[in-house]
Amino acid sequence: MDGLYGLELTRNSKVGWAFSVSRKESCIGATEACRTLCYGNGVRYKTKGARRKRERNFRTVERLLALGGPELLADNLVHLIDMARPTDWLVAKLSGVKTKVPWSLRLFDIGDVHKPEVAYAWWLAAIKRPECVLWFYSRSFVEPEILKKLALLAELPNVRGFLSLDRENYKEGLKAFERYPEVFYVAVMQEKPSPPVKKMLLEIERVVPEKRLVVFPVHKGAFHVEPLKTRGVVCPQVLGQYELVNEPDREKPCQSCRVCLPRPPSEP
Ligand code: SF4
Known part of the structure; x- marks a missing residue:
């Protein structure tokens, strides 16, 4: 039987190592659109094992915060970051060469930041591991205190933070972006082209630099809706330009x- 507590990473064929928590409790800024289209609805994410792991992660985050605040949580997040280290990390470090795959961790592959202390704990942990690059997408900007802490986290050189916008939350998301235009990036969930979807993208492009x-574009497996013309980047993986990779020592x-990743600290 699964233990009641414990923090665990997951690894997937698109991003590599990732950390997730249960959506029900953590996605405080979820919109109807993202609830319906969330890739967490996919078969792979809905197995009992995957769901239990996310629930245990969430429970453990809460327990650690209750016992020792963000500092105790951060100590444990540092262990998680270390577990994402590439297998050849030590050899590469001692030989002065690059690892086969970058040391990276996608935060909240499923789930989101549900309180400011969580973002602050990730900030404390990310500072302690400047060689690991971390990135996240969040709809929790709806809470001003969380937004402040997300901005603190996204400001770190080894972190990149995206505000996740869709046709329901983009106006609020743009206000959040305008408060921190030098800090955040913007990820847009683009549904099937329609006048409201086109209007959303135009309004976003007026505010967010390319x-x-x-x-x-909303996608399921190899299928995706028609991408709208944009000045930004359309995710090339959604467009089928990268194949999913299962081998642990090959770049995902x-x-x-x-x-979406910050530039590794070793690169100029
Ligand atoms: S744009 Fe690139 S880095 Fe971002 S999600 Fe798509 S494949 Fe990954």
């Missing part, structure tokens, strides 16, 4: 594409 904008699509 270098900070990534568009994700996001590690090769790197549009």
Whole structure:
């Protein structure tokens, strides 16, 4: 039987190592659109094992916060970051060469930041591991205190933070972006082209510079809706330009594409 507590990573063929928590408790800024279209609805994410792991992660985060605040949670998140280290990390470090795959961790592959202390704990942990690159997409900008802490986290050189927008929350998301235009990036969930979807993208493009904008046409497996013309980047993995990779020592699509990842500290 699963233990009651414990923090665990997952690994998937698109992003590599990732950390997830249960959606029900953590997705405080979820919209109807994202609830319906969330890839967490997919078969792979709905197995009993995957669901239990996310629930245990959430429960453990809460327990650690209750026992020792963000500092205790951060100590444990540092252990998680270390578990995402590439297998050849030590040899590469001692030989002065690059690892086969970057040391990276996608935060909240499923789930989101549900309180400011969680974002603050990730900030404390990310500072302690500047060689690992971390990235996240969040709809929790609806809570001002969480937004502040997310901005603190996204400001770190080894972290990139995206505000996740869709046709329901984009106006509020743009206000959040305008408070921190030098800090956040914007990810857009683009549904099937229609006048409201086109209007949303135009309004977003008026505010968000092209270098900070990534568009994700809604997709399921190899199928995706028609991508709208945009000044930003359309996720090339959604468009089928990268194959999913299962081998642990080969770069995953996001590690090769790197549009969403901060530049590794070793690179100028
Ligand atoms: S744009 Fe690149 S890095 Fe971002 S999700 Fe798509 S494949 Fe991954």
